[in-house]
Amino acid sequence: MPGPALLLPSPVEVLDDARLDAAGVRVLLKRDDLIHPELPGNKWRKLKYNLGAARTAGASTLLTFGGAYSNHIRAVAAAGALFGFETVGVIRGEAHDPLNPSLQFAVDRGMRLTYLDRQTYRRKTEPAVVDRLREQLGDFYLLPEGGSNVRAVRGCTELVDEITEDFDVVCCAVGTGGTLAGLAAGLAPHQRALGFSSLKGGDFLSDDVAAFQRAALGESTGNWEIETGYHFGG
Template sequence: MPQVPSPVAQLFDDRTPSVRLLLKRDDLIHPDIPGNKWRKLAGNLTSASEQGSDTLLTFGGAYSNHIAATAAAGSLFGFRTVGVIRGEEHLPLNPVLARATVQHGMRLTYLDRTRYRAKRDPGLVAELAAEFGPFYLLPEGGSNELAVRGCAELAAELVAQVPEVDVVVCPVGTGGTLAGLAAGLDPVRRAIGVSVLKGGGFLAEEVTTLQRTGFGHGTSNWRVVEEFHFGGYARRTPVLDAFIDDFAERHGLVLDWVYVAKMMYGLFAMVADGRIPAGSTVVAVITGRCEDVVKP
């Protein structure tokens, strides 16, 4: 079963001498439902059960950790799962989708990018219900009212563990984690979201909307930075790969390249250029699956 609170560990790195840096190891909550994925799903699983639903349907890209986590949660808690994937089917399946289907029994269906953009359209939802039967709908990335409230609980947990925290940094894909995290922090602490999307300017509006939906009001103690996407969602470059390899060599941890590595690269850059002030206590939330280096 998922285990919370997740541990906090200090990170000693000579590239961040001006701050005290800690990692909130949410990736250790559960091997298949790590980090913000569990915090977003927990309340929704309860709601689905209370509504008598036996099927979860959600949306995501081919490398979506949310898709994989929903499949694992369904398997663990007795729900059937359906993943609606953006783009065309590619075989063999990549490791994320293979894990969702083979290991956890998720059914997949695909929408071209034009139809996928209409994923909130009631007509499309009705078509999916006609094909797969009644379901509990989880939005792309799992970010809804219940999800942001779950991420607000992360903030309370973190502050209890690190009362002196000044800045909390997390990756951003849909905005749910940042929305809940910032809402759960008091106004003197700041949350910074590192966008993993190219053209993520819309995320600020998404975060504000999610806060108002989840809590009735927005907060001003957060921001999104957009320059560390490395080409866009699920894209990587030699610079990012070199950073991941160097981090693994220094700290024995292979960072998730879709979300976490981009966040950590951005965090180091913001410490270096002063956007994160010297003397700050900084906590980076490790939201995605990371792996310990296995040495011979």
Template sequence: MLKIYEEPVIEEVYDEITTEKEVRLFIKREDKIHPYISGNKWRKLKYNLEYARQQNFSTLLTFGGAYSNHIYATAAAAKEYGFKSIGIIRGEEHLPLNPTLSFASQQGMHLHYMDRSTYRRKHDTEVIGPLTEKYGRFYLLPEGGTNLLAIKGASEIVNEEVRQFDYVCTPVGTGGTIAGIISGMNGRGRVMGFSALKGDFLKHDVQKLLQLYEKHPLTNWDIKTSYHFGGYAKVSPVLFGFIDEIYKKHQIPLDPIYTGKMMFGIYDMIRSGEFAPKTKILTIHTGGLQGVEGMRR
């Protein structure tokens, strides 16, 4: 159902530090897959949209924050494929709308604001029930888009070319993308996630997702939790400086919430000598560029 606008290619990133440490660094440009539904969001929505259509749902409902890539992508996907969409937005309305929510609204998404204490209970029937009464029957996409169908889609990031790398690196938010990549690698190489938020609980979350999705344990993975810059959506001038430098040198745009933190971590590990000479490292560009300017303000 979802259309690929540009097949994601693997590009080598040549840099002084990779030459000095004798490692090779590559990036898979999943961000180019679709102009609005980019990277892992395209992968995670693909089978969910197919299932929603098969089950005759006409409305998608999902959750997210004010700068959510998932809200942005879901709104675009719903419009493109003929679904109505409802976005449950954490917190109060602020006008004028920021670029993320303005775009979602322009795509036809109805924005429903929910106070933070209620939002924290978004999985409870006492919260979902009134939404069903208000909006009727809808297909519920979880916050961040992670479920078993999303993992299936994310596993397709991996192909035989990807399996040739020693390390495959990805940002981690809700865990669905890395779970899909781990599944797709099927024991080959080593998968390394870079947490966008504070806390070691993500490792447990990913383990649970893998137990639900896979019939056999896969242990060739890890999540680095020291490059979150203070937590989810926390940024710094150092991080923005690094992102700007990467764009200037390599024309690769990164975002400060996910891909920028991952790439910063990889460069730090290369600099520290944590990768042996001749190691081939692949990074996955998961998109998420839509909120960059809003984050700089």
């Protein structure tokens, strides 16, 4: 699929710190933030196969969900502009004017914004809500909130294949669980994955990661865990 120049594989850098040396720990940074200025981090990996599926399905519009400061909303808007899709962002809550910087960025990349009240937003995955959006907005390829689905898990699994240095543990932040599910799926038998919940009360994320893996792989790999006490207040 033609598109912008992407820095892949993203570089791996060694983090130099006397405290790490004293503890006998070696830390490597996988610089996915350098993949693309507007599709950094896990965003490209989650979107890669979804964009291909949308193109194969003949979809011209991507629709997704997010809060008013969602990095996923920004990324989908950028991907639409870069790969030739119309985009719609369904935002939780009421519209505010002026737009915050995240939503202004999305609009500047051509995204159309629409809003759902918080009660309806909690039901956003229900067929009745999705059908109503299709009636109002026309047909679209649906990307879930945060971009995590089976195709996103597949894309995140590829990150591990790019790391040529040996390691014991791979760590990442966890918002919806798709990245952790993919990373863990790509590990060697002696390796494990450790996620840090960015959400307060994120105990439910373990069930979500296991569900993503079962959908993508047929089973949960069991080589991962999530720390939920490092959200710094949520």
